[in-house]
Amino acid sequence: MKSKLKNFSLLTISTLIMAVGIYFFKFANNFTFGGITGIAVLVAKFLPISASDFSFVVNILLLIIGWIVLGKSFAEKTAYSTILLSVSLSLLERIYPMSHPLTNEPLLELIFAILLPALGSAILFNIGASSGGTDVIAMILKKYTSVDIGKGLMISDLIFTLAGFLVFNVKTGLYSLFGLIMRSALIDNFIESFNRSKYFHVVTSNATCICDFIQNDLQRGATIVNATGAFTGDDKYIILTVLSPSQAVKLRNFIKEHDPKAFLLVSNTSEIIGKGFHSV
Known part of the structure; x- marks a missing residue:
């Protein structure tokens, strides 16, 4: 209704x-x-x-x-x-x-x-x-x-x-x-x-903290991909998520405060198909 x-x-x-x-x-x-x-x-x-x-x-x-x-x-x-x-x-x-x-x-x-x-x-x-x-x-x-x-x-x-x-x-x-x-x-x-949203690639060593914030505070989903740093050889995680512009600001501020060494790639997207966005 x-x-x-x-x-x-x-x-x-x-x-x-x-x-x-x-x-x-x-x-x-x-x-x-x-x-x-x-x-x-x-x-x-x-x-x-x-x-x-x-x-x-x-x-x-x-x-x-x-x-x-x-x-x-x-x-x-x-x-x-x-x-x-x-x-x-x-x-x-x-x-x-x-x-x-x-x-x-x-x-x-x-x-x-x-x-x-x-x-x-x-x-x-x-x-x-x-x-x-x-x-x-x-x-x-x-x-x-x-x-x-x-x-x-x-x-x-x-x-x-x-x-x-x-x-x-x-x-x-x-x-x-x-x-x-x-x-x-x-x-x-x-x-x-x-339909514009923000598409995040977050390269981090602390995926749990960031994913908890995305799921519990922003009420959004995320995908974690295992990765390895090419220069250091350290184990890393890549978090993939799509947020509204206002949620994107909150996530950036959260990461800046709790994981300042994380590497972020943020891009605009307007074609998002899936649960929580547009159906096929």
Whole structure:
């Protein structure tokens, strides 16, 4: 129940973050990057349908495809996000109608049009969901190819971004193209930062003390490997463990205090599969 409540909260918060970025900064400036909402900007220019209504219809169609290809669990999470995003955009149109951008600084607004939806999308991807639209296409590409989600989004969105040059003007088109590239890069970076952990190699003569601290105080596991010092020929132990950034600080301080002669190699990692981390 706790896990479901956490996922539900993340789904809601991330979707609302996306809605704010899309409505206040993307729609108002006619930026055409970002999948279905980018297409919606183009469609709203020529047809008597709002960008929000168009997004909802197309998202439902892609949701059905996602259900078939990616599974029921994905579709359930995506359905909630898709509906919440469309409803939020429709409510914002009625509560705070916008006939022009918030400011006269398009570059500043572009930053928020990139940052907020990218952050929302990354949170959704990280829990195995999406806001629908071309996100579904990107996740299908991720499932069957080695293409990263960010690159998949860039591939699926590029054609609609380029259309902004023809429908609006070169300035808007260039902003949209820049936004597409940055959004794709930010999503992968956000996802990596969410999952970032510290991977420790600890070379020591006192493995028991350090392992007790890892297991009892940090509530993490560790692996001990027997080793021999190449210079001294002394028996050594190599302790392998993966910790969160905050736990890593505690372990470094503990080792510094209790085994100052230990040799540490610490590296960042975001792909950890196993008990206590991600399942296969």
